[in-house]
Amino acid sequence: MTLSVENVRTSRKVLAEMEYTPAGIDKGYSGKSLYVNLSEGKIEPKTVTREMKDIFTGGKGFGLWYLWQAVTPKTKWNDPENEIVISAGPIGGITQYPGSGKSLVVTLSPTTNSIMDSNVGGYFGPYLKFSGWDALELQGKSAKDVVLYIDGDTGKVTLEEIELETGASHLVSEILTEAFAESEEDKKHISVVSTGSGADNTLIGLLNFSWYDPRRKAVRMKQAGRGGIGTVFRDKKLKALVVRFSGLTGKNNNPVDFGKIQKAGVKIHKEINNFDDVQCRMRQAGTANLMTTMNDYDLLPVMNFQYGSHPEGKKISTEVFISKFTQNIYDGCWYGCSMSCCKAVDDFELKTGPFKGEKVVVDGPEYENAAALGSNWGIFDPDFIIEANFYCDTYGIDTISTGTMMAFIMECYENGIIDKEITGGLELNFGNQEAAMELLHQMGQGRGFGKIAGLAIRRMKEFFVKEYGADPDFLQDIGMEAKGLEYSEYLSKESLAQQGGFGLANKGPQHDEAWLIFMDMVNNQIPTFEDKAEALHYFPMFRTWFGLQGLCKLPWNDIEPEGNKQLEEANKVPEHVQNYVDIFNGVTGKNIDKEELIRQSERVYNFQRVFNLRMGFGKREHDKVPYRSQGPVTVKEYESRAERYDGQLKELGYDPESMSTEEKVKVMRQHREEMYEKLMDAVYLRRGWTNDGVPKLETLKALGIDFPEVVEVVKNHL
Amino acid sequence: MILVNGKEVEYEEGMTVKRLLEKMNYTFPMIIVRVDGKLVNKEDWDTFKIPRGAKVQALHQIAGG
Structure with missing residues (x-):
């Protein structure tokens, strides 16, 4: 293993480079994105259009739009045209509000063969933007392992060969931080994106996004974990991405208010x-x-x-x-x-x-x-x-x-x-x-x-x-x-709404769209199908918004204001929703309200659903879930919670005492699977989709995403 | 009997909010309790006695990763 910092410094061989004048940030956007083709060694800027900002907002929205343009319905995850797109959103990088440094990563996934998005902390996204780039598009495949270096201070992007033979991501991050920093003080200006040997050897590779922790004098890492993005990264022969930016102030986004x-x-x-x-x-x-x-x-x-x-x-x-x-x-x-x-x-x-x-x-x-x-x-x-x-x-x-x-x-x-x-x-x-x-x-x-x-x-x-x-x-x-x-790590058996939260999620069963277990199973606040469908509309849309902006979900509802409990819709944490409206307007100078906030998400969410359709997924049959997520598969499971399940069967009109456990498992399953089908009906209706889970043309039109290429995809499924 | 989040729960004589939450194993730190529509502040959970037949809401404020 080649681990020496000195060796990294002396072995750097530039394969391609581009000098640029970093675009000043205006109202949260640099107006430029960075395109890198690893097959051709091409590095070039692209313009972020006003239409992109109006329709896709930023973050995951930009990632989806670039990926849509890059691939065809036949593209597989390991084809050169697949891209990894990394983007912070317009709010990303502010330092006044907690949880504002997220990067959103989008690609075609090796495990789902469709669209994957993953959000991650660490300094890369904000530093990328402040270096002049609203998004980074990585396309093609390099012949050899390469490192992409973005120097936001000098305005230079280089694609380099570097001797760095290690399959351990924590070492890659440490060594590159040290090698690219000019001093101990400079280390905090570096962020590295890397992965390890597991990304070469499995389909579930992740990306680590680093930052330097001066209190510990150690490099820390957060993970863009879901869906094998690291596997795509290594398939492209990317060893690491490094960004350097030393000009951080509280006002880099040049906010309006x-x-x-x-x-x-x-x-x-x-x-x-x-x-x-x-x-x-x-x-x-x-x-x-x-x-x-x-x-x-x-x-x-x-x-x-x-x-x-x-x-x-x-x-x-x-x-x-x-x-x-x-x-x-x-x-x-x-x-x-x-x-x-x-x-x-x-x-x-x-x-x-x-x-x-x-x-x-x-x-x-x-x-x-x-x-x-x-x-x-x-x-x-x-x-x-x-x-x-x-x-x-x-x-x-x-x-x-x-x-x-x-x-x-x-x-x-x-x-x-x-x-x-x-x-x-x-x-x-x-x-x-x-x-x-x-x-x-x-x-x-x-x-x-x-x-x-x-x-x-x-x-x-x-x-x-x-x-x-x-x-x-x-x-x-x-x-x-x-x-x-x-699946991510929550038991959804006793919450029909959460079964939908997992099963209907665009990228697959991750809880970042909706976590409704308490509202549903414990609080009993959403008893009807219509109630559950409303929750499965509002919360996924609201939470999608964080991914458009470069924000973390946690400060929304893992802290609550004093008066929140008095409010009718306490679960939405209305005061914090207003904070987000204010921050967005403060950065961009726009004048959205909480309804427009949801519409921003709906545009991107529905576009992602159509993108899934384009890739051969995204219909009712793809929203089905394994029965383990809905109820007890085995006799042993049933009997471990027999009192609960017997009680439920009594409510359904059965006499559990006269039934074998096998019979009880069977009728319980029949009932729960029927409930899930009804839930899908209700959610599709609420979201403006057909009963097969396809966004209707009028829905796309109302959201302003009825571009010819989108309509073309949808028409094939109506 | 009392109703807790719409489900029947056996009543205990002199049951306080605190006792009810223990009985239900409701340990989550962010719960709002209303008894017959009236908010019971956390500092009163130990002393507030729930009447027989009451409708109790123990609303867990949404969380999750």
Whole structure:
């Protein structure tokens, strides 16, 4: 492995370059995007049109629009014309309001074969924009491993060959930060995007976005995890992206009304200061604050989503992770984020793998990672979870997909679908830490059964049926993927609305569109299909908006203003919605209201649905979900919650006492699957789609996205 | 009986809001409680007695990753 900083500095060989004068930012936009063709070594600017801004706003919207133009319906994820597009939105990079440094990444996914979007913290997106680029388009494939360097200070973009042979993303980030910085002080001006060897060896590769943490004197990383974007990155022979920008001020976006932004910021900083300790405790626990709650409410995935809680859940509770995280240190992944939730475990000594015995900084675990790499594998050891989290990140593999697909493998193993002979000797029972960690290393390094596991669930199901004669129906029931993407880590069985939140999500079952479990299952606030459909319209649209702007969702509702509980629509956190309206108007000088905010999202959301259609997906049949997400698949699952399920059957007019458990499972399933079909009907109606899930022409027209090429796609499905 | 979020829950004599939340295992830190439509502030949960037959809303403010 070539790891020396000096070696990186001296081995840099420029293959292509472009000098430019960084466009000044005006009202949140630079008005330019950077296009790089890796096959041709071409680097050139493009103009961001007014139409793009009006229709797609920015962030994910820009990513979708560029990708739409780049690919055809026949394009596959590993074709050269596929792109990775990275963009912050117009609000991205402000430092007055928490959670304003997100990058949005869009590509064709290796696991879904359709559109993937993933949002990520770290400094890259804001620095990219302040270096003069609203978006970065990466197309083509390089012949050799390359690094793209954007120097926003000098106005130069170079495509370089650099000797940097390591499959460990944390080292790539560290070395490149040090090599490109002129001094210790300069390190905070560098952000690196990279991945690890797992992205070469699996279809679930992720991208790490870095920033330098001067308090720890360490490089930190956040992850664009979902859907194999890192795998696309490595397929293009990209080793890393590096941006350097040293001119950060509070006003780089050149906002129209700075005071308006400041006012909103001061308000929420005070709320975080006053209430976080008695609300979510984001500053102490990050999103791991949910560990105890999810276990208490039977929502924590245990052993491949069979169960929602476990007596040993207390060993990986919120309090346990608080005790593991370094406290009383600023943990924002962008400047000005007083929510400070990207917790870390410092000086963690690794027990396994290529870095065994080394002490490292582990970013997280966040809730998703702790549930994915712990309870869902039947493992309740926090140190194991921290170690698995570290290795997923540095190998560059998605923690959520790794967690959900390992849980699937374990259930297959326990059911005799695969055995020790197939797994190369690994006894992959639930709870077997040693075997699970070994398989993780095999995935990261492309060895043994790890090569099969790295195919992810959809392809593994096909493989197990073809090679080992597995029952396809059973695998469909227990394989927690939809559209080819692994489920994120919440049990949705008892919440029909959340089943839709996962199943109807554009990119696949990720909770970033909607998290409705409390509103539905606990609060009983959305009892009718129409109520659920309204929630499945409003919340996905509202949350899509964060991805257009470069914003993080967490400050919206993981802190709440004092008077929120008095309000009719407390779940929407109306005061914070108004903050977002004010910030957008303050930056851009536009005059939107909360209704136009939703319309901005609707344009992009519906465009993404049509884009899915264009790629051969995006209809009712693609919104179907595995039954494990809807109810008890097995007798054992039913009997573990028999009182609850028997009670529900009584309400439906059955007499559970006179039925066998098999009969009860069957009628329960029939009922729940019917309910899901009715839910789809209601949601499609509310969203202005046909009963087959296709956006109607009048819907597209009303949103102003009825361009000829969009209409052409839709007409084929009406 | 009382109704909690629309579902029947067995009533206990002298049941306070705090006791009800314990009984339901409602441990989430951001809950709004209304009894027969009237907001009960958190500082009163320990003392506020829920009447028999009451309609209780224990609204968990939305969260999630």
